Amino acid sequence: MYFPSKKDLWMTIVIWLFAVLFIVPPILFPDFGVWMTPEFLNKQWIKVVILCPIGFGLLWIWFNTGYSIKDNILKIQYGPFKKVIKIEEIQSIRQTTNPFTALSLSINRIEVNYRKYNTIQISPKDMNGFLTQLMKINSGILIKK
Structure with a gap:
């Protein structure tokens, strides 16, 4: 998706x-x-x-900036830059408005924490649908407020 x-x-x-x-x-x-x-x-x-x-x-x-979920993989595309994250490695997600580091075109972002110390900030247009799809694959993701 x-x-x-x-x-x-x-x-x-x-x-x-x-x-x-x-x-x-x-x-x-x-x-x-x-x-x-x-x-x-x-x-x-x-x-x-x-x-x-x-x-x-x-x-x-x-x-060409967007995020796709397929085969338990989150693919992040930011123009010519690409990043792949296994959804089962995602530990937590929180909303953020940090304007400095992100592969997104919006200030309203989510910070995805994966593996042990890795984070990335993204801004899917349909935030709720995106989180729902991630939770279907990895129900252990902690959603922080």
């Missing part, structure tokens, strides 16, 4: 603003004043090569 990430408005604005700023200007708005000189072409090429991948990476994160 797939659970897309919840997306906050502020995160939407930040990601789309930077993606557009990193993609559009290097391609569509060249430096004015030095047309078709070797210096212009070199500068423009560097901008496109460096900035465009960052912009497309942000869009990849935006469109």
Whole structure:
């Protein structure tokens, strides 16, 4: 079962603003004043090569962040980054609003504690459905308030 990430408005604005700023200007708005000189072409090429991948990476994160539960495995996809957790290794889950470390696009998250000392923060859009699916597989998960 797939659970897309919840997306906050502020995160939407930040990601789309930077993606557009990193993609559009290097391609569509060249430096004015030095047309078709070797210096212009070199500068423009560097901008496109460096900035465009960052912009497309942000869009990849935006469109491809979600969490799936299949065959007793929780798969976390955050753009190009992937993480796999065995659901039977999950010990506890608690709600958090820590804005600093997370593979999510929302401030309203859950912190998943697994194995002995590992944690990860995620933000499924359907939090209750997500927790229900996890509890069906591992009823020993402690839900902290």
